[in-house]
Amino acid sequence: MATSWTRKKGTRRVTNGCTCSTSYLCRDRAWRRGGVAEHATCVASGTWTTTRKKAFVPRNVCLDALKVSFxxxxxxxxxxxxxxxxxxxEVVPCPDFETTxxxxxxxxxxxxVIPVENSLGGSIHVNYDLLMKYRxxxxxxxxxxxxxxxLxxxxxxxxxxxxVQSHPQxxxxxxxxxxxxxxGVIKEAVDDTAGAAQGISLDKDCRDTxxxxxxxxxxxxxxxxxxxxCQDNDQNLTRFIILSRDPLAISEDKEYKTSIVFxxxxxxxxxxxxxSVFALRDIYLTKIENRPIPQFIVESMDNEDLxxxxxxxxxxxxxxxxxxQNALRHLSEVSAFMRILGSYPADA
Structure with missing residues (x-):
């Protein structure tokens, strides 16, 4: 579902599936009168409403009944x-990130479960763009x-x-x-690593690859x-994020990260x-990524207001x-658009 952008007092706003007064998460009176705290309470409690105004409580899904795409x-x-x-x-393979x-x-x-960055190869930009496209x-x-x-x-x-065949990275x-x-061997790039293994297994006469x-x-x-x-650098780590239709209820006994876009x-x-809204409050930034506005958003915006x-x-x-909460409230006063992507336990 594409994110909707709406004119709001000279800015653009975006809904995030929550109908507390901060649902558009941008510079607006609701933020300045404490809307960030209201939204945080909404998410932390595990109870919120959809944009269709229907009450919604997260499902108690047994973990062994979950279906997870990759x-x-x-x-x-x-x-x-x-x-x-x-x-x-149950894991479900998908041909591309958008299908996931x-x-x-x-x-x-x-x-x-999708990758967003690798310690050697850097960020996977397509997945940052898709975070803006889907709620x-x-x-x-x-x-x-x-x-x-x-293999x-x-x-x-x-x-x-x-x-040797594999993904270019x-x-x-x-x-x-x-x-x-x-x-020295000939290096042949294919779509993904496991796909290279699958392709070789289908050709039993392939004896030099x-x-x-x-x-x-x-x-x-x-x-x-x-x-x-076989990697040249042993410190080869990929960071994956977990995506859900519903935000996570916040527990007080864990160390958390929060991801935003503005x-x-x-x-x-x-x-x-x-x-500076984070530095003033001694909040530690673990990552900052600069990306152009995705094309699917540019097409819905006025050229003079991009x-x-x-x-x-x-x-x-x-x-x-x-x-x-105070940092996000302050950020909303100096930024024309902001959206909370999630608040979640940090991987140790």
Whole structure:
């Protein structure tokens, strides 16, 4: 479901599925009279209403009955992350990231586990854009260590390998290893790591080609493990976020992160003013990402009123913390648009 943008006193507003007075989460009187605190109470209590004014209480879904979507074919690193979050859930593969989001939005599945950044490759920009397109909430995060394995058909020796297939990022992360393998091998980019393993398994005559993928992919597709930990840097971590249709009720006994997106003006010092609301309250920022306005939003906006950039920020703290509420209230006074993406337990 696309996010709707509506003219509001010279700004644009966005709804987030909540009908407390802060539902548009932008610069408005509701924020200045304490609307941030009202929205935080709404989320923290676990009870809110949809934009159709129907009372809605989160479902008590048994975790082993959950359906969780991920991008890729079975054996993908995203599947490993999904099973790490929900070991007993039914995992549902999706061909692309947008389908992963859509399945949560249309209630085909209960959760999605998607990657947003890698310690070596950086941010996965398409997923930041999709956070603006779908009215989903971030309800958790997990860091997953990526361990690339060299996989080939049964009976193929490591010395026989002349070509290696994998996702471009995986090939780049193993560049040094591949250059030294058999005096250098041909690197072939494919759509995803597990897909490379699947493709090789379907061609039993493929005796000179290997895949870089997870050990799970090797097990699923009956491939031999020729080598493991092929990445050049052992500190290869991918951060995944969990998406849900409903925000998470806040517990007081956990360390939390909160993710937001906002715009800053184009005058000197505008970004400084926006970020200073956190510094003034000693709130620790764990990430800031600058992205252009997605095309699907640009098409619905007036040319003379386009926001130049979106800033995605993660910080330590929850919506129940008074300092965070005050910071968000202050930010709403200096930013034309802001939206809370989620407040969730931080992965240790």
């Amino acid at each position: 991008q890729g074919v079975p054996g993908a690193y995203s599947e490993q992350a999904a099973k790490k979050c929900y070991p007993d859930a 989001h859509k399945q949560v939005a249309d209630s085909s599945v209960d959760r999605a 989903l909430h971030i309800t958790g995060e997990v860091y997953h260590k990526v361990r690339h394995c060299l 080939a058909n049964p009976g193929v020796a490591k010395e026989d390998i002349r070509r 995986a090939l780049a992360q193993c560049d040094g290893y591949l250059d030294s393998l058999n005096d 290997a895949a870089l993928a997870s050990s799970l992919a090797g097990e699923l597709y009956g491939l031999d493990l020729l080598d493991q930990d 715009t800053a003006g184009d005058e000197p010092g505008d970004l400084f003013k926006a970020l 926001f130049q950039n979106l800033f995605y920020v993660d910080f330590k703290g929850s919506l129940s913390d008074e300092s965070c």
